[in-house]
Amino acid sequence: MTFSNNKVKEIFDKEADNLLFWYLDALFTRATENSRYRKKAIKSLNITTKSSIIDIACGTGFNFKIIESYLNNSGMLVGLDISPKSLEYANGRITKNNWTNVKLVSINIRDYNPTIQFDAAICTYAISIIPDYIETIDKIYNLLKKKGRLAIVGMKISSRYPFKLLNSYIDNYYLKWGINIHRPIIKYLKSKPFKIEYYEDCHFGFEYILGLKKVA
Numbered sequence: 001m002t003f004s005n006n007k008v009k010e011i012f013d014k015e016a017d018n019l020l021f022w023y024l025d026a027l028f029t030r031a032t033e034n035s036r037y038r039k040k041a042i043k044s045l046n047i048t049t050k051s052s053i054i055d056i057a058c059g060t061g062f063n064f065k066i067i068e069s070y071l072n073n074s075g076m077l078v079g080l081d082i083s084p085k086s087l088e089y090a091n092g093r094i095t096k097n098n099w100t101n102v103k104l105v106s107i108n109i110r111d112y113n114p115t116i117q118f119d120a121a122i123c124t125y126a127i128s129i130i131p132d133y134i135e136t137i138d139k140i141y142n143l144l145k146k147k148g149r150l151a152i153v154g155m156k157i158s159s160r161y162p163f164k165l166l167n168s169y170i171d172n173y174y175l176k177w178g179i180n181i182h183r184p185i186i187k188y189l190k191s192k193p194f195k196i197e198y199y200e201d202c203h204f205g206f207e208y209i210l211g212l213k214k215v216a
């Protein structure tokens with residue numbers, strides 16, 4: 001089942017305040033702001049201090065610290081999310097770290113039409129949640145400059161034994177959150193002018209890290 005955009009916004013606005021839950025969730029999925037999965041994804045973006053980056057569905061800004069370790073408070077980072085409440089926490093992170101190069105945009109990615117293109121985009125733990133994922137991938141493609149890079153960390157079912165025995169339990173849990181791990185995301189990305197430069201099956205096979213380059 002795919003939730004509507006309003007339902008997704010409602011869920012993440014409501015749960016944004018549940019800080020203990022998100023911290024435990026991030027710990028369990030190895031997705032804290034020091035996550036090595038996030039680090040690998042962000043490394044694949046080849047960020048320099050002059051880069052412009054967009055973090056699509058950035059949530060509370062778990063990627064920002066690692067991205068800023070490359071930007072060093074230069075260049076530009078746009079954090080976009082449909083949930084204003086999540087962005088309040090992202091803003092807290094920005095204030096706490098005195099970053100002056102980050103702009104937050106509270107919008108459905110579908111409706112975002114900036115006048116610039118970006119050197120790199122990242123989308124972590126969100127492409128299986130965003131209702132219009134095909135439209136979102138098309139949008140990300142258009143947001144990138146030629147040779148721009150895209151990194152995705154996604155959720156999936158595991159093909160590794162014995163972890164795959166948990167697949168149906170995890171699938172059911174995810175469905176309650178509107179997370180659909182059966183979307184043919186990689187197949188769709190491959191149908192576009194993207195070159196896959198990095199792929200890693202991680203977290204017992206329940207997650208993947210993808211690094212892509214726009215080739216046309």
Ligand SMILES: C[S@@+](CC[C@H](N)C(=O)[O-])C[C@H]1O[C@@H](n2cnc3c(N)ncnc32)[C@H](O)[C@@H]1O
Pocket residue numbers: 005008009012056057058059060061062063080081082083086107108109110123124125126129130131132
């Ligand atoms: C599980 S959270 C992941 C947040 C963050 N990327 C991370 O790695 O921690 C999924 C996020 O997707 C956002 N989202 C879902 N649909 C969206 C849409 N259509 N446009 C923008 N953000 C969206 C939600 O509000 C939520 O913050």
